[in-house]
Amino acid sequence: GIGLDYIPATLSFEHVSDAVSVTDAEAYAAARKLTRIEGIFTGGSSGTALAGAIKWILGSVTPCHLGAPLEPRPVPAAHPRAARDPDPA
Secondary structure (H helix, E strand, O other), rough: OOOOOOOOOOOHHHHHHOOOOOOOOHHHHHHHHHHHHHHOOHHHHHHHHHHHHHHHHHHHHHHHHHOOOOOOOOOOOOOOOOOOOOOOO
């Protein structure tokens, strides 16, 4: 579990096909980035999930398989990216 230095006895590896390790520094950096870029206030556990997901995606697929949404969404004027990214497409 998050914050534990051991594997709980109740964990069954029957349904686990992969795992990613995330350091505290990576977790808190991801949480701060999520707050700064998306305005979503989170804690370390959400940062761990985000950092782990990004690490897993980047480690399991080649860059050519990463894509963009089919229909780009406009960036709201209040969003921090709006000033530096006038054309989100």
